[in-house]
Amino acid sequence: MRADPASVVGRRILFLAHSHAFGPFRVGSHHYARVLAGNGAEVVHLSTPISLAHRATGRVSRDAAADVPEGPQRDADGVTHLVPRTILPRPYGRFRVARELRRHGILPDFDAVLVDQPLLWDNSVRGMARRLVYRPTDLYPVGVKARRQRRIFEASDGVVATSAVVLHGLGAADIPALVLENGVDAARFAASEGAAQARPDVCVYVGALDGRFDWERVMAWARSYPHVRFAIAGPAAAAPGDLPANVELLGPVAYDALPAVLHDARVGLLPLSDDPLNAGRSPMKLYEYLAAGLAVVARATPVIASDVSAGLFTYTEPAQADAALGLALEHPSPNAAGVRRARTQSWEEKTRTLMAFLAELPAR
Incomplete structure (x- = not known):
């Protein structure tokens, strides 16, 4: 009998993701989180903060912001979602992931942390993770995301890209790497x-x-x-x-x-x-x-x-x-x-593949 995905690497998993789950779109991190929570893991999904600057300039509308709950929100699948509120957009300002988690009573100590939003990287992230994996979903050839991506890449234990093109865009890697395309429910x-x-x-x-x-x-x-x-x-x-x-x-x-x-x-x-x-x-x-x-x-x-x-x-x-x-x-x-x-492309099988890859990484 095959082991459930959550048991492979532990029971506390954090996703640092580019998209929250309170709008019309669902992205890969939402599905991985759903499957893992369904298999008994404690899963936290923290996504890009909504900043006062974004609201003031109209990049995030008043209605869109109002649809996103403040503070931790546990969904029907058992995933705890957190969309921080900040004054300045990331990566600017004093926001730190570990501090934000503690502020909401969430212990910043995880068996695995998976990052797909480069702007959420800060020096506190490495210390929270026994296994740190960068999961790029897009190409970032230039700019602040490219610079942040390089820092994550250098600090990570492994990389899981959603395409071979995205993996190639990271340059030469001396850490374990996997291409795992998006799946479907x-x-x-x-x-x-x-x-x-x-x-x-x-x-x-x-x-x-x-x-x-x-x-x-x-x-x-x-x-x-x-x-x-x-x-x-x-x-x-x-x-x-x-x-x-x-x-x-x-x-x-x-x-x-x-x-x-x-x-x-x-x-x-x-x-x-x-x-x-x-x-x-x-x-x-x-x-x-x-x-x-x-x-x-x-x-x-x-x-x-x-x-x-x-x-x-x-x-x-x-x-x-x-x-x-x-x-x-x-x-x-x-x-x-x-x-x-x-x-043949179910999220359940994708999650098993992802967790099996993580299990081969040494824990810190």
Whole structure:
């Protein structure tokens, strides 16, 4: 019988993460924390502070800040979430992770600490961890995050990157390293057994609508396929003003409501822009789309490759994009082969792999 993930490295685990769990998005650290807590670990998930400066400049709206509880919040899975409040944004000001934990009655002594937000690094972190692992999820080629990342990397016992591109971006490593792409909560996104009828001609995108999203590609698809509805979900959409009539902006979609939105579509879209940071992304939506029974069209990257048998179609040039979408619309619906592929990427198995890697690291 296989050991549960939490028992591999101990019972107290801290995530220092870039995203909190009180908005529409779920990221890898949330899922790892959920699985570990479900297996009996005491898990604390501390994410990027909300600063007074961010609120004053509008980077964090009043409503968004109000939706985030102050102080420790234990969720239904048993994870303790903490989103600090500061005056200045990280890495500026006097904020220290160990001091913040103590302030809320949380002992800063952990069997493992996993960091994916470089801005949360300070000198107190190393002293809290028997095993310290850097878990980069993005490329940071320059700037303050790049400098902080280097400090974490030098202090860590191991590194777990979400793609080979992200790992390569760290440079030469003399510590143990692992590439572990993002997974999926396949059961959450699975359609009911009775929902076997073909889906309508709807293409959906759910996620951030920043510079890494290709609005021009979506508009070109909409003009080429006027009979298809394109549903675009995401917060703070700075959409072009000349969107075709068959493009619908849904706004932010709560995580709990996301499966229903996907089950009403036939194709999931990953229209990545030419932003170089997209090269290293391991988008969680890829497997969520597949788990929900959608075919997928994505811009090809070093991480995302075509798998026609599983209903995953990629393109590299604009001329290929229309043809890729046409193939996806013709793919059997619901996409049973894609569902099977998604099931091989469960967060439970990802967590076992992660914890087994940590178990091989020497404890300090």
